[in-house]
């Protein structure tokens with residue numbers, strides 16, 4: 109059997125550099141801070157780190173607006189600090205991948221500053237410029253994913269430029285070979301330095317239909333935000349559905365994208381050391397033939413429902429695992445820097461701790477590379493902002509003006525929607541201790557985003573590291589288990605009890621070693637009993653509810669509400 113590649117058995121941990129650890133005491137996370145915390149990640153059992161953007165940026169989209177692809181944002185330190193971090197991670201056996209934003213640059217990038225000066229300059233064709241429509245308005249009715257028109261007028265040159273996201277994030281013109289050459293140079297710059305790969309931002313939006321067809325459904329831009337709200341009527345929902353269908357048709361997944369991904373993969377494959385590409389995409393087509401485009405593509409549909417149920421997860425695994433092309437490997441996550449934190453998103457307000465523990469067990473026992481988001485391991489929750497002055501995410505600020513100015517939504521309602529939407533809610537500083545500023549930065553310094561007050565009430569590393577039944581301890585145990593058992597890290601997935609409403613039950617088995625794990629997760633608030641006669645003979649209990657009576661001879665298993673049981677079965681007794 110072919111041995112697994114490192115990125116198949118690894119558990120990835122996403123660090124948001126600004127929020128992880130402040131080494132120089134200015135209230136902003138940096139490489140010095142991250143380097144100091146590598147021991148923590150190693151003890152936790154993390155194998156690989158995905159760094160959200162660390163590049164120089166005016167920070168209107170929290171770093172996803174890059175002004176220089178081959179440098180480090182000064183607030184995070186120097187290139188030498190980055191190299192120290194990278195070597196320190198490698199010395200601990202951890203891999204590091206970077207965020208690569210190919211779709212757009214910042215409007216402060218020298219390429220765009222040149223491009224917008226006149227129509228004949230060398231960088232003009234690096235971005236997507238168009239004449240206005242006959243009436244002088246934008247070339248078509250496309251909306252930006254951040255709200256408002258996707259076209260911005262440039263009076264100096266008398267043309268519009270296209271931006272799928274903020275107007276300060278002009279889209280690059282990937283049909284211009286010079287763009288590809290420049291970005292591939294940036295890719296080489298980091299690969300030469302030793303990084304282990306990239307998470308590719310917003311790849312589906314890289315090309316758009318050059319004939320610029322209008323959307324049939326024109327929805328007021330603010331409705332993109334309001335789709336989150338539950339009070340939309342059927343007609344509004346239908347318009348939004350039609351809008352998204354057009355978005356897919358004209359602005360996403362356009363011809364050329366798979367050639368581009370193959371090209372990037374070929375570049376990566378010229379490097380030794382098994383570098384990896386992870387796509388911010390859920391379409392398995394981005395795996396190409398299974399070995400010629402991206403190595404990993406997120407299974408976002410897993411996290412789509414408001415409540416995770418065994419029926420949804422089973423269906424998701426069935427669909428996902430059968431849709432993957434031969435050779436491709438799955439990749440699961442429940443949260444990231446754009447979404448509510450796992451504990452908030454999937455909590456019910458009453459059993460949040462138990463649910464968070466259950467969801468951790470789910471992510472760390474499913475087949476596929478798991479991606480954790482910093483702070484999940486201590487059960488960090490969303491921060492509730494009460495005013496826009498504290499918010500740094502321009503998406504929320506921009507949407508507030510769209511809602512109030514162009515849609516006449518009353519300020520109070522618009523504010524509530526914008527605050528509900530702001531992605532800063534999940535980007536607050538890592539909670540290291542219950543000291544001032546949660547130990548993220550020194551007392552007396554204002555951190556770049558507020559610290560969640562629950563840091564003082566046990567949601568911090570220093571407290572949980574001493575508690576055997578803490579969330580952190582549960583993560584640590586699960587991570588160790590996954591690392592020590594090929595069946596969990598790499599084994600086949602076999603669904604059991606396909607109709608059970610409350611229990612998700614499956615096997616993970618490794619043919620080479622004959623090892624087989626039985627995973628039983630109770631998604632209900634009631635005790636559940638399951639008879640495992642016929643499934644296999646229990647050899648040992650690997651993980652169980654705290655007060656569980658550890659009798660391996662039992663064939664009837666009782667699970668506490670939201671209980672997690674993982675067993676080793678006698679070798680291949682399941683076959």
Ligand code: GLC
Nearest residue numbers: 169172209273309310388446
């Ligand atoms: C991706 C990022 C998101 C960003 C957007 C534009 O979706 O995850 O944070 O705003 O791309 O770069």
